[in-house]
Amino acid sequence: MQLGILINEGPYTHQASDTAFLFARTAIEKGHTVPRVFFYHDGVNNSTRLATPPQDDRNVSARWSKLAAEHGVDLVVCVAAAQRRGITDDVLAPGYRISGLGQLVEMGIQYDRLVTFGD
Amino acid sequence: MSEMDEMDDGSGIVKKFMFLNRKAPHGTVYALEGLEVVLITAAFDQDVSMVFTDDGVYQLVKGVDTKGIEVKDFSKTYRALDGYDIEKLYVDQKSMDARGLTEEDLIVDVTVLSAGEMANLMAEQDIVISF
Numbered sequence: 001m002q003l004g005i006l007i008n009e010g011p012y013t014h015q016a017s018d019t020a021f022l023f024a025r026t027a028i029e030k031g032h033t034v035p036r037v038f039f040y041h042d043g044v045n046n047s048t049r050l051a052t053p054p055q056d057d058r059n060v061s062a063r064w065s066k067l068a069a070e071h072g073v074d075l076v077v078c079v080a081a082a083q084r085r086g087i088t089d090d091v092l093a094p095g096y097r098i099s100g101l102g103q104l105v106e107m108g109i110q111y112d113r114l115v116t117f118g119d
Numbered sequence: 120m121s122e123m124d125e126m127d128d129g130s131g132i133v134k135k136f137m138f139l140n141r142k143a144p145h146g147t148v149y150a151l152e153g154l155e156v157v158l159i160t161a162a163f164d165q166d167v168s169m170v171f172t173d174d175g176v177y178q179l180v181k182g183v184d185t186k187g188i189e190v191k192d193f194s195k196t197y198r199a200l201d202g203y204d205i206e207k208l209y210v211d212q213k214s215m216d217a218r219g220l221t222e223e224d225l226i227v228d229v230t231v232l233s234a235g236e237m238a239n240l241m242a243e244q245d246i247v248i249s250f
Contacts, residue, residue, distance in 0.1 A: 006248070008149075008250075040152065040156075041148060041149065041152055080152075080155060081152060100159075101155060101156055101159040102126055102128075102159055102162075102163070104156065104159075105126075105128075105136075105156075105159055105160050105163045105165065106128045106163075108134060108136060108160075108165075108245070108246040108248075109128050109130060109132050109134055109163065109165065110128065110130065110132075114246050114248070116248060116249060119149075
């Protein structure tokens with residue numbers, strides 16, 4: 001099954017991005033595909049490479065980057081939401097790109113399921 | 120906004136998208152940014168429904184004035200929705216009752232649904248996005 005993922009909350013304050021990551025990783029392990037993850041609202045804050053969490057904690061943006069590199073997941077950050085929050089191409093971690101909301105709608109149209117993570 | 124122009128993903132597929140608005144218009148950004156997704160979805164010629172439930176019913180109340188909190192008042196956008204062919208607007212009866220609201224308090228024409236009717240409508244959808 002092709003699964004699209006929408007993440008609406010930022011890292012660390014909310015569990016949404018963590019749960020989405022575990023869901024995506026498990027789905028891929030089970031033989032599903034996750035062609036794209038879309039980051040919206042404060043979810044765009046997951047994409048920064050400038051975060052330096054303590055070494056004994058998970059690195060939320062980096063583990064998405066790793067999953068993207070290993071499984072070809074397209075990490076798309078909403079441009080309008082990103083501009084409001086100071087997320088630009090300069091601060092993106094590897095594997096992320098900034099694009100429009102049309103990419104979110106496309107996931108709904110083209111994939112088997114769209115799964116939302118957030119409040 | 121160029122994104123608002125007519126769009127097409129090339130597939131010609133039309134799915135039923137429901138946007139579930141659960142939050143008050145101000146206090147958090149969900150209502151405002153949620154509206155942006157609704158408009159883009161309509162630009163893709165998809166079958167769009169909007170549901171207002173819980174504090175989300177406050178998004179539609181008349182007489183919103185945001186001067187005091189110095190944020191943008193986007194309530195006029197709801198009245199412009201029919202210009203984007205978004206005409207399926209539903210509100211949850213219990214959420215209205217709990218807040219002392221009636222249809223006369225709202226800025227747009229809506230269909231008021233019971234919880235059971237709402238459940239049936241949700242079951243018909245391909246995609247439900249909750250903000």
